[in-house]
Amino acid sequence: MIVRELELDLDAFEGPFDLLLTLVLKDELDLREVDVAGIVLAFVEHLFERDELDLEACGEFLVLISALLELKARGLFPEEAAELAELEPEAAAEELARRLAEYRRMKDAAGWLRERLEQEGDRFFRLGPAPLAPKAETPLGPQQPEKLAEVIRLLAKEPPQVSLAHMALRFPPVTQFVERFRSVLRRRARFDFDQEVGELSRVEQAVAFLALLDLRRAGEITIEQSAPFAPIRIARIGEEKTDRDERTAAWTLRSA
Amino acid sequence: MDAPLRLIASNPLDQLARTIEALLVVASQPLSVDELAEAADDDAERVEAALGLVRERYAEGRSGIVLEHVAGGWAFRSAREAAAACARLFEKPAQRNLSQAALETLAIVAYLGPCSRPDVARIRGVSADSAVANLVERGLITESGRDEAAGGAIRYRTTPLFERVFGLESLSQLPRLDDVGESTEQIRERLHEVAEKRSA
Numbered sequence: 001m002i003v004r005e006l007e008l009d010l011d012a013f014e015g016p017f018d019l020l021l022t023l024v025l026k027d028e029l030d031l032r033e034v035d036v037a038g039i040v041l042a043f044v045e046h047l048f049e050r051d052e053l054d055l056e057a058c059g060e061f062l063v064l065i066s067a068l069l070e071l072k073a074r075g076l077f078p079e080e081a082a083e084l085a086e087l088e089p090e091a092a093a094e095e096l097a098r099r100l101a102e103y104r105r106m107k108d109a110a111g112w113l114r115e116r117l118e119q120e121g122d123r124f125f126r127l128g129p130a131p132l133a134p135k136a137e138t139p140l141g142p143q144q145p146e147k148l149a150e151v152i153r154l155l156a157k158e159p160p161q162v163s164l165a166h167m168a169l170r171f172p173p174v175t176q177f178v179e180r181f182r183s184v185l186r187r188r189a190r191f192d193f194d195q196e197v198g199e200l201s202r203v204e205q206a207v208a209f210l211a212l213l214d215l216r217r218a219g220e221i222t223i224e225q226s227a228p229f230a231p232i233r234i235a236r237i238g239e240e241k242t243d244r245d246e247r248t249a250a251w252t253l254r255s256a
Numbered sequence: 257m258d259a260p261l262r263l264i265a266s267n268p269l270d271q272l273a274r275t276i277e278a279l280l281v282v283a284s285q286p287l288s289v290d291e292l293a294e295a296a297d298d299d300a301e302r303v304e305a306a307l308g309l310v311r312e313r314y315a316e317g318r319s320g321i322v323l324e325h326v327a328g329g330w331a332f333r334s335a336r337e338a339a340a341a342c343a344r345l346f347e348k349p350a351q352r353n354l355s356q357a358a359l360e361t362l363a364i365v366a367y368l369g370p371c372s373r374p375d376v377a378r379i380r381g382v383s384a385d386s387a388v389a390n391l392v393e394r395g396l397i398t399e400s401g402r403d404e405a406a407g408g409a410i411r412y413r414t415t416p417l418f419e420r421v422f423g424l425e426s427l428s429q430l431p432r433l434d435d436v437g438e439s440t441e442q443i444r445e446r447l448h449e450v451a452e453k454r455s456a
Contacts, residue, residue, distance in 0.1 A: 099378075099379070102379055103380060103381065105433045106360055106363045106364050106367070106379055107360055107363075108433075109363035109366070109367060109430070109431075109433060110356065110359035110360040110362065110363040111359075112363075112430075112431060113359050113362060113363055113366075113422060114354075114359055116422050116423065117351055117354070117421070117422060119423075120421070120422060120423035121339070121348075121351070122336040122339030122342075122343075123322075123334065123336065123339075123423060124333060124334035124339065124342040124343075124346055125332065125333035125420065126283075126284050126331075126332070127284060127285075127350075127417075128284035
């Protein structure tokens with residue numbers, strides 16, 4: 001298994017792992033947006049599917065993912081990264097002492113707060129939502145009632161009638177067209193879809209097309225169209241073989 | 257005979273003092289001098305003088321109600337001698353059972369705020385999420401903008417309620433950090449001691 005080709009499907013990124021690395025290294029993808037745990041999950045799932053332990057892949061993955069994690073962590077704490085990564089042992093000890101001192105001080109401050117709380121614990125006072133009166137509003141400038149009326153009149157106009165035409169749409173049953181096409185095909189070996197349904201309504205045409213797909217699925221007909229929007233030609237199965245060669249380039253509808 | 261009784265103390269500020277008392281008894285949070293002056297429709301200097309009168313009248317030991325200067329304003333509270341009675345009837349949700357972690361977090365936010373959860377975690381060495389959420393719930397700290405650095409973590413500061421609960425006039429009343437604990441020097445010495453012991 002090649003770790004670099006591991007397919008990822010994360011919120012921030014979709015594609016192979018090595019592309020993710022490339023994008024991150026080129027700063028074209030913000031690592032902070034990348035869910036590293038998601039990558040680990042994808043890898044583990046992949047391992048699980050293969051059902052064999054590929055130590056080499058695991059090792060490679062570990063190296064890559066830890067580098068990625070370190071990058072991400074540094075990205076999240078930029079100052080911290082600069083601070084600690086470049087410190088000499090001596091300076092690091094200093095830094096540690098400084099932090100311990102800081103924590104120590106805060107701990108003592110917390111102790112002071114606790115004492116204070118004990119001293120002040122016998123004070124009770126009223127608490128509740130602020131019952132403050134709203135501030136007096138600044139009065140409005142001079143008003144023009146006619147202008148207001150004009151605007152309201154604009155708004156008060158009756159809206160245009162909503163068309164309910166589409167509510168009346170009726171869908172003829174698909175079987176009706178299936179039967180119709182079968183009978184056409186009994187008479188003729190092939191026909192042109194547009195000619196056959198040309199005078200029907202849009203909805204009926206759509207249903208007729210569904211009927212075509214049904215027939216195609218049942219293996220009764222073939223459907224051909226030389227190019228998008230070109231006439232759709234339907235042929236009874238059996239007839240199709242005779243001139244299939246002429247139409248090798250024809251675009252055959254497969255997704256019935 | 258029908259003439260109205262004259263007040264014994266005819267201090268010209270008496271009426272203003274009574275207005276201030278009225279305002280304070282209704283308020284559920286400390287009122288600043290400016291707020292009192294605006295409500296009483298008087299000037300700030302006179303309000304401060306009148307507050308002096310009210311403070312005298314409501315001093316610890318003289319009254320069951322005590323006037324205190326807290327959280328940047330003036331507020332009434334119970335007298336300490338009535339604490340036991342108050343405690344039997346009232347709860348103190350903001351400060352009940354504050355854990356050590358919460359107190360440390362509170363100290364950090366009070367001294368260094370506004371600061372973010374990562375800031376707190378960096379000092380305490382453990383995640384601050386639950387302690388911060390707990391303090392926000394109690395109303396002792398509140399959100400205050402975001403970090404400008406990457407990630408933009410939410411920053412927190414203490415609320416006026418914090419000052420009120422701890423009886424502080426303002427955050428500047430917190431003791432200086434140098435006064436409350438060991439200095440960096442002392443800690444460094446201790447570190448060195450431990451290091452020497454190990455190498456020995």
